[in-house]
Amino acid sequence: MTFPRSFRLTLGAAALLAALPLAVSAQIKVGVTVSATGPAASLGIPERDTVALLPTQIGGEQVQYIVLDDATDTTQAVKNIRKFTADDHVDVVLGTSVTPASLAMSDVAAETGTPMISVAANAKLVEPVDGPRKWIFKTPQNDALMAGALADAMVKQNVKTLGFIGFSDAYGDGWLQEMKAAAQAKGIQVVAAERFARPDTSVTGQVLKLLAAKPDGILIAASGTPVALPQRELVERGYKGQIYQTHGAANNDVLRVCGKACEGMILPAGPLLVAAQLPDSNPVKKSALVYVHAYEAKYGAGSTNTFGGHMWDAGQLIQDAIPRALKTGAKPGTPEFRAALRDSLEQVKELPASQGIFTMSPTDHAGLDTRGRVMVKVVDGKWTYQPDL
Amino acid sequence: MDLTIALILLQDGILNGAIYALLGLALVLVFLVTRVILIPQGEFVTFGALTLAFLANGRVPGTAYLLVLLGVLVCLAEAVSSWRTRQWRGYGRTVTWALALPGVLLWLAPLAAGPGVPLPLRVLFALALVIPMGPMIYRLVYQPVEQASVLVLLIISVAVHFALTGLGLLFFGAEGWRTPALVEGSVQIGPVAWTAQTFAVLVLCAALIAALWLFFGRTLYGRALRATAVNRRGARLVGISTRVAGGLTFTLAAAIGALSGMLIAAITTIYYDTGFLIGLKGFVAAIFGGLVSYPIAAAGALFVGILEAFSSFWASPFKEAIVFTLIIPVLLWRSFGSVQLDEED
Numbered sequence: 001m002t003f004p005r006s007f008r009l010t011l012g013a014a015a016l017l018a019a020l021p022l023a024v025s026a027q028i029k030v031g032v033t034v035s036a037t038g039p040a041a042s043l044g045i046p047e048r049d050t051v052a053l054l055p056t057q058i059g060g061e062q063v064q065y066i067v068l069d070d071a072t073d074t075t076q077a078v079k080n081i082r083k084f085t086a087d088d089h090v091d092v093v094l095g096t097s098v099t100p101a102s103l104a105m106s107d108v109a110a111e112t113g114t115p116m117i118s119v120a121a122n123a124k125l126v127e128p129v130d131g132p133r134k135w136i137f138k139t140p141q142n143d144a145l146m147a148g149a150l151a152d153a154m155v156k157q158n159v160k161t162l163g164f165i166g167f168s169d170a171y172g173d174g175w176l177q178e179m180k181a182a183a184q185a186k187g188i189q190v191v192a193a194e195r196f197a198r199p200d201t202s203v204t205g206q207v208l209k210l211l212a213a214k215p216d217g218i219l220i221a222a223s224g225t226p227v228a229l230p231q232r233e234l235v236e237r238g239y240k241g242q243i244y245q246t247h248g249a250a251n252n253d254v255l256r257v258c259g260k261a262c263e264g265m266i267l268p269a270g271p272l273l274v275a276a277q278l279p280d281s282n283p284v285k286k287s288a289l290v291y292v293h294a295y296e297a298k299y300g301a302g303s304t305n306t307f308g309g310h311m312w313d314a315g316q317l318i319q320d321a322i323p324r325a326l327k328t329g330a331k332p333g334t335p336e337f338r339a340a341l342r343d344s345l346e347q348v349k350e351l352p353a354s355q356g357i358f359t360m361s362p363t364d365h366a367g368l369d370t371r372g373r374v375m376v377k378v379v380d381g382k383w384t385y386q387p388d389l
Numbered sequence: 390m391d392l393t394i395a396l397i398l399l400q401d402g403i404l405n406g407a408i409y410a411l412l413g414l415a416l417v418l419v420f421l422v423t424r425v426i427l428i429p430q431g432e433f434v435t436f437g438a439l440t441l442a443f444l445a446n447g448r449v450p451g452t453a454y455l456l457v458l459l460g461v462l463v464c465l466a467e468a469v470s471s472w473r474t475r476q477w478r479g480y481g482r483t484v485t486w487a488l489a490l491p492g493v494l495l496w497l498a499p500l501a502a503g504p505g506v507p508l509p510l511r512v513l514f515a516l517a518l519v520i521p522m523g524p525m526i527y528r529l530v531y532q533p534v535e536q537a538s539v540l541v542l543l544i545i546s547v548a549v550h551f552a553l554t555g556l557g558l559l560f561f562g563a564e565g566w567r568t569p570a571l572v573e574g575s576v577q578i579g580p581v582a583w584t585a586q587t588f589a590v591l592v593l594c595a596a597l598i599a600a601l602w603l604f605f606g607r608t609l610y611g612r613a614l615r616a617t618a619v620n621r622r623g624a625r626l627v628g629i630s631t632r633v634a635g636g637l638t639f640t641l642a643a644a645i646g647a648l649s650g651m652l653i654a655a656i657t658t659i660y661y662d663t664g665f666l667i668g669l670k671g672f673v674a675a676i677f678g679g680l681v682s683y684p685i686a687a688a689g690a691l692f693v694g695i696l697e698a699f700s701s702f703w704a705s706p707f708k709e710a711i712v713f714t715l716i717i718p719v720l721l722w723r724s725f726g727s728v729q730l731d732e733e734d
Contacts, residue, residue, distance in 0.1 A: 198660075200657075201657040204401040205698050205708075228565070228567075257564070
């Protein structure tokens, strides 16, 4: 069976065309590693789900996302970034969900000259901007920013003494440090500091010790549904003071598990949590709602999660930075492009995203200011924006 | 620290200790009869608690599908071994409990998760979903290697634990759940308030331990299990099937695990991986009893619970370290004090 010459040509062209998108697509490669399993799965799952909403075309180039799970394991996270840089030659790495693993990844990022945007919160990741940290950016609010907001609220509520109960890990440690500093600056005394672990089934001992110190307010520094355990225990043991939480508690599952016991608790959070309640004059309202609508269109009403917002913001950062990097003439996939992208990320100015307004600089790789936080109170089982705190 | 605080801590410790005691007993039982160190014991706790939590929240738990899947696998495994031996007697029974039962439960699951179903009925339904997993896992994973060394069985246990934890994450998500309290209300005894749920846990634990004691002392199956525990080969010589004994033990272990999970899920938040740590503390308790003694394991469990409560008061950052470091002196003491027994004597 023979085909006319012209038909064969068409066939060949069609085959080429079919193959072409494969060849030209994925011009820009983005490596994403998140903790979709393991202890930080409640952070990693919404982050992973958000990747599907990120732009697939930036500055006229196709963007390919390669998503891997690191199981909240530092070793696996490093393996993932090694794979991204050695096998996939990615131009930028997004992730991962927790601080220890992100810290370990930063060495590989610097060694291979790959910009990395972490979605973990600890300021140690990007401060001070020197050595390997030149290559690292992060989207979540610094704990210091949130601790400052809490201290301000405490002053307004006349809290003079503060009790602290936090995770016995980097999150709790970091918060105790930041809160002590922020509280001291406002003349608030931290009178008791207790620890608990995520899988604990009882915090009676710690709560009794806190109650014995009779503080005006108590801060629970934990993340996800575990925050409900000390909260419920404090309420059941009749604590009458004000209970504060960190933005780690800004999660709808917390309200489900905590029920009535969470009524009245106060926490600082990204504007995303109460985006719809913000006044129209708030600069973050519009950009936050874009994410809420995109996420809920895909995963159902009420499914938005503030942790996913951090990944969305990382996507906004690269969307802003990639066109500038392309203008330098460097080709994606080359070390020059990665260096240009890093420089370009430092030039992000007044970029509205879901959690605040980003302005990066050679000395600030976190980029959020006080517009990146609001105070929220649980009223009638709902997050309620508190403009006065 | 005053008397009130000490009493509250003691109450908290006893409550947790009672749960550890149940799990410790199950671990001792499984080890004695099958030589398996049942690390997945904690997963039965999680599955029990979260299955009930999902039903109470009006959702069909993933365990309903898992049970069907395990049942199909068991039927296939049984079919292969029946085909090899040309012995099809008893296959009907396998189909009934491993295929028909999970199918019916899956069909009923939306009804059990529906509104207006009383809590005790949901508890029973959740138990029916989780308990058959015990013997199914035994049939699929442990029975083919029942003659293997304790080490091999332990490694398999670790694998089963990880597989079940992963499934737990898939079924229940990363966030924690609570179940409604089985009983409401509280009483003031002296300076300490006791909730009805606390009483329920303690009473049920005591009742379960008493039931186990009766089961082992008075029933034929219980005695057969004891005989297997004392001497496997001897038990086989007098006609006790170690396979039946193994399946029965795993049924009991799953039942104890699932019940413990439902008891504590009203008091604390349960995550897909909580069970492991609870099971591990039960294991520490079982180590107290050298994996052979029920009463010492139960006493050890209460001790672990109380120690945990007091160390969380005095030195909360080191709570787990204190509890698990305890194993070392206990092991030292046991290795000096006890006579080594051969694996298969």
